[in-house]
Amino acid sequence: MRSLLSRISPRLWFILILLIAGGVMAWIEQRDRANDTDTSLGSQQEAPDYYAEGATYTRYNDQGEIYQTLASPRITHTPNDDMTHAETPELTWTASGGDVWHGRGDTGQVEGNGEHITLSGHARLRQPDNDWTLSTDTLHYTQQDQHAWSDVTSTFTQENQTTTSNRFDAWIDQDRAVLEGDVKGNYPPSR
């Protein structure tokens, strides 16, 4: 055995050591990543301080008028980030002008007192009076400026017209919307 080891050339020893060191470092790195995932998963699935089933939130402004409602079959609240997580939420926003807008998605995240809302998965924003409908993957809403927006591909329809774009913004108190980036509109023939 000893004669065998002595016959191995220094260069071969060096390569062997390098291989072993590389393997150890890869194993350490793998283990750290596993720990990170555990911790990041941990914070997502942080224990809620409360949950509600078949819940409806209604928010009132200083004049006692309803400005936002949220209905969901299941709502959970995580205290550390003060985030409310809603399953298949159905939202309504009443604009200062009185128009009612509707929003929904597969999941919803509501920050604080409804100041900022993110709807994810088949998200949709609808304004029935104008017959405006926006379909996208992720929709954000900020109460302060009554601004709904999406920065992913969005499809806007009004009556029989359809327009797609890379970004969408709407100001619900102004009945105004802007589509931007690779805008493509389609209007069916009038005859």
Add this chain to the structure above:
Amino acid sequence: LPSDASKPIHISADKLNLDDKAGTAVYTGNVDMTQGTMLLKANRVDIQRGNNGNVSRVTAIGQGERAYLEQKPNPQDSKVQGWGDKVIYHADTRRVELIGNAKLIQSPDTFNGAYVEYFLDRRQVNARGGKPSSSDSSDQRVEMTLNPQNSQSQ
């Protein structure tokens, strides 16, 4: 083509501004609009819809360069081309107004003036001079180049 009117309208642009209170849909930035063989190019295009929700009027405005419209009246005809500071397409009546520095080539003839009106289906042209717009001081006279049928114009 006569069948253009029964074709959908497709528009591509950089941006679309919708204002329901004003009832306007304004496309801006490299706007291309097509309906069958008709093509409209401009920097800005305003779409107006009738009560039935369909497109009733399209106003194309050229900023820097004139708005441009072309259409093929019939498969065997060469396309009609029109330019103007403003081009208005009336979808219901299939009428086009070229306003300001207006030019229409209906091969082999060419029409220039402050205002040219063209009926897509009847292929009738009306042109007149005058001031293209109130802000303009210069009068634009009507110039028509009627070429014999067999020679090809530009």
